Amino acid sequence: MVTTRLFIAVMAPIVLAGCFEELTSADGGSLQIASGNDQFGVVGTALPRLVRVRAVDQDGLGLAGRSITFSVDAGNGSVSPIETVTDINGEASATWTLGPLAGNHLLRAASTTLPATNISATADF
Numbered sequence: 001m002v003t004t005r006l007f008i009a010v011m012a013p014i015v016l017a018g019c020f021e022e023l024t025s026a027d028g029g030s031l032q033i034a035s036g037n038d039q040f041g042v043v044g045t046a047l048p049r050l051v052r053v054r055a056v057d058q059d060g061l062g063l064a065g066r067s068i069t070f071s072v073d074a075g076n077g078s079v080s081p082i083e084t085v086t087d088i089n090g091e092a093s094a095t096w097t098l099g100p101l102a103g104n105h106l107l108r109a110a111s112t113t114l115p116a117t118n119i120s121a122t123a124d125f
Helices: 002-020
Strands: 030-035 039-042 051-056 067-074 078-080 083-085 091-097 103-110 117-124
Touching: 030 103, 030 117, 051 067, 051 103, 051 117, 067 078, 067 091, 083 091, 091 103
Parallel strands: 039 117
Antiparallel strands: 030 051, 051 091, 067 083, 067 103, 078 091, 103 117
């Protein structure tokens, strides 16, 4: 019983800390939001700023030539382009058009080699 409590006391903070860290790939790279997160816009219109993500290695250096796929996860909007490749700085961008309903909207940026990241926006009339 004491061993179980000790195990829980030691492991719980480690497990919880892992829930809040940025997800990384096995080689230490990650897909980060460079700009365009938490924007506000009018339903059915494109957001004022491009959504931009950055693929980086374990040292924070941009990864060129990585395939990025954008997909709308909430809000019934659209994104263009759906697929693109990171530039020499590791960045990829897209235009996000909000859907017809007011509220929270969610866009997902994913790569086959890096963990996905979510970008949010709020639509209003």
